[in-house]
Structure formats: structure tokens, C-alpha cells
Amino acid sequence: MTPDADDRAPHPTEELAANLSRSATPPANDHARTRISGAFTVVEVTGEIDLATEVFLAEHLNAAALRPEADVLVDLRRAAFFDCSGLRALCRAESRAREHGGRLRVVSDAPRIRRLLLGAGLLGRFPLLPGIPGEDG
Incomplete structure (x- = not known):
């Protein structure tokens, strides 16, 4: 199975999150919230x-990625810990966004997030943005 095929494979928590999020933006939780900033849908982590907590993020990512031509920014600047479940x-979500004509990018200035993406071979797929374009500081 290729990495992209695995990205599309059903996962119980992702399936639950997708079902919950098809109609509207999911409510904020202790791990993620979604907001609009200009042309971007921002998922703040x-x-x-x-x-154990990836499903709470996945419901926000799925809702954002399923919107046609969405430009999703995943803001990891406030994430205290992020592991392979988050990846x-x-x-x-990035695969789903592409399937719907959109894109998903990651916002982080943390060296640990850069190292995680680099070590997983995903830095090319998720080049890091230092901030939300159009927002100050």
C-alpha cells in the first residue's frame, strides 16, 4: 500500500469525525478550533x-478539507505535543483537500515540528509557514 493510498484508507476516528463534520464546522474543543481568516480556513491546534486526542483534531481537519477549493492552514504554534497520530x-486531510480542489498547509515556527516533518519525510509535503498570511504577529 502506498502512502497516498494509506492516506485515503478509512480509519475509525477519522470516519467518525467525517460523519460529524459534513454539515457544519465542528464546535471548538480542548485540542482544536476552526476559524476564518480572510481567504483561509484556519484550524488552530x-x-x-x-x-487519544487525534480524533478531536481530525474532526476539524475533515470539515475544513471537505469544503470545495478550501485553503486550509493548520496552525500548530500552540500545540504542546504533536506526534505521528497528528501527522x-x-x-x-491534505489528501481530501486536494481531492476537493483545495490545499492544506501547516503554520509553525517550532524546530520540533520541523524535525518531526523532516524525520517523517513530510517536509516537502508540508512546507512550514511562519504565520497566518495577512495577520500581524
Whole structure:
């Protein structure tokens, strides 16, 4: 199975999140919230994202990625911890965004996020933005 095929493979938490988020933006939770900033749909990540909390992020990512031609920015600047479970959610959402004519990018200035993406071979897929374009500081 190729990495892209795995990105599209159903995952129980992602399937649940997709079903919850088809109609509207999911409510904010302790790990993610979605907002609009200009032309961007911004998913702000907070706290720790791991196997136990990835579903809370996935529901926001799926809702944003399923919008036609969405330009999604995933803001990881407030994430205290982010592991491979979070990377899986990012990859799946990025694939879905592309399928719907959109794109998904990551915002982070943290060296640990850069190292994680580099080590996973995903830095080319998710080049890091230092901030939300059009917003100050």
C-alpha cells in the first residue's frame, strides 16, 4: 500500500469525525478550533495531539478539507505535543483537500515540528509557514 493510498484508507476516528463534520464546522474543543481568516480556513491546534486526542483534531481537519477549493492552514504554534497520530490526521486531510480542489498547509515556527516533518519525510509535503498570511504577529 502506498502512502497516498494509506492516506485515503478509512480509519475509525477519522470516519467518525467525517460523519460529524459534513454539515457544519465542528464546535471548538480542548485540542482544536476552526476559524476564518480572510481567504483561509484556519484550524488552530492546542494542547497535546496523540493517539487519544487525534480524533478531536481530525474532526476539524475533515470539515475544513471537505469544503470545495478550501485553503486550509493548520496552525500548530500552540500545540504542546504533536506526534505521528497528528501527522496521520494531517496527511489524510491534505489528501481530501486536494481531492476537493483545495490545499492544506501547516503554520509553525517550532524546530520540533520541523524535525518531526523532516524525520517523517513530510517536509516537502508540508512546507512550514511562519504565520497566518495577512495577520500581524
